Every structure is written in structure tokens, then in C-alpha cells.
Amino acid sequence: MSKGYIRLGLKLCILISALISLGFILLLAVYSLPTGPMEENIADSVEIFRREGNYYTYGSPIGVESRLDNFTDAIMLLTASNPRGDDIIDRTINARYYDYGTSPAKTIVDFYGDGNIEPFSSGYAKYWHGYLLTLKPALMFLDYGQIRIINTVLMLVSALSLVSVMYFKGMKRLIIPYIFVWGMIDPTAIAQSLQFSTVYYILNAASLILLLKRESFLHCRLRYQLF
Numbered sequence: 001m002s003k004g005y006i007r008l009g010l011k012l013c014i015l016i017s018a019l020i021s022l023g024f025i026l027l028l029a030v031y032s033l034p035t036g037p038m039e040e041n042i043a044d045s046v047e048i049f050r051r052e053g054n055y056y057t058y059g060s061p062i063g064v065e066s067r068l069d070n071f072t073d074a075i076m077l078l079t080a081s082n083p084r085g086d087d088i089i090d091r092t093i094n095a096r097y098y099d100y101g102t103s104p105a106k107t108i109v110d111f112y113g114d115g116n117i118e119p120f121s122s123g124y125a126k127y128w129h130g131y132l133l134t135l136k137p138a139l140m141f142l143d144y145g146q147i148r149i150i151n152t153v154l155m156l157v158s159a160l161s162l163v164s165v166m167y168f169k170g171m172k173r174l175i176i177p178y179i180f181v182w183g184m185i186d187p188t189a190i191a192q193s194l195q196f197s198t199v200y201y202i203l204n205a206a207s208l209i210l211l212l213k214r215e216s217f218l219h220c221r222l223r224y225q226l227f
Contacts, residue, residue, distance in 0.1 A: 045144035046113035074104030
């Protein structure tokens, strides 16, 4: 095995360890935020889940049926707002969320809207809930509908940024294919779904880095592999 790949492996181990530590520290920080304002904003979002349920299907502007993943979004909200747990480390590790054994959207409606149930806490420790780094602070000030509006703006800014880099980097031939693909994945549905938009932002950020650092990656293959 070449020294280059040994060096790459060591760097990957260090990078992954550092990211795990940083991620845990950042989650501890957002779990220290008060959940009262978050619960109030989720209560203001009840009518959306009452109307749309777990999987709302609508006709998109490009003429196809699109389905929102409100099931996952509701779990994300119920995880962000849950104040229960023995201590902050327990809450951070176990990612507890309100549950009532029916459906996440119905749990929001019944608990925060009608107040006719007392949900229990389920743990979701098998995932690292990185979305909480932005969702918890956002829920301090915004309800679900307002977050959807901001998501729409950020998604457009993200797409325009990528197109601008293509233009100024002399890659104009990529713009039309990108716009075509962007339309095919239905940006309207992405903007209204926390689950979809989380993946979209990671994809777009990675694409931006690849375009901006293209020469550097071509010059050093190991750097590209590390990325």
C-alpha cells in the first residue's frame, strides 16, 4: 500500500473523530435551548398537519403529482421540541421525541392542537440528528409554515449560487442540464419538506465545493478522495 493511501486513511480517521466530537458538542449546545418557545411554534403549526396529514399529495407546477414527507417532518419537530430526559446528555444521545403510536402528524394535532392525549417519549438514538443544529434555533422564533417560506428562499439562493459559479467558471454548458434536473426533482416539494431540503442543501453545498475547488482536486487526487 502506498504511503499516500496510508496518509489518506489517517487523515480520514482524524477527520471523522473530529466531526463526531464537534457534532456532539454542537448538539449539546442546541439541547440547552429552552423548548417552551419551540412547543408554542409547533402548536401554531397544527393546522398544516391537520390539513395535510403524514403524506400530502398535490399537483406540482410541472404537472406531476408530488408527495410531501410530513411523516418524517413531524418526527423531526417532535424530536426538536421534546423536553423530556434525565439530563442534557441523555436527551442529546437518545434524541427522544413525542410519540403516541399512531402517526407523527396525528400526534402533533392531538397533543398540540386538541390536547386530548398525553404522549410518551420514544428514543431515536440510531441516527445522528444533525438537522437539530438548525431546526431547534429556528423553532425558537418560527413555526413550521414560516420555516417552509424561508426554505423556499434559501433553496432559490442555493440554486442561483450554483448557476452563478458555473457561469463565471466557464461552465455555461452545464447550466441548462442543471436547471432541467432541478425542475425534475420538483423544487416546490423540496421547499416544503424539511426531510427533502436537508438532503438538497448537502447536495448543493458539495456541488459548489466541487466546482470552486475543481483545479485543486484535479491537481491532488488524494485531496479529492478526502473530500
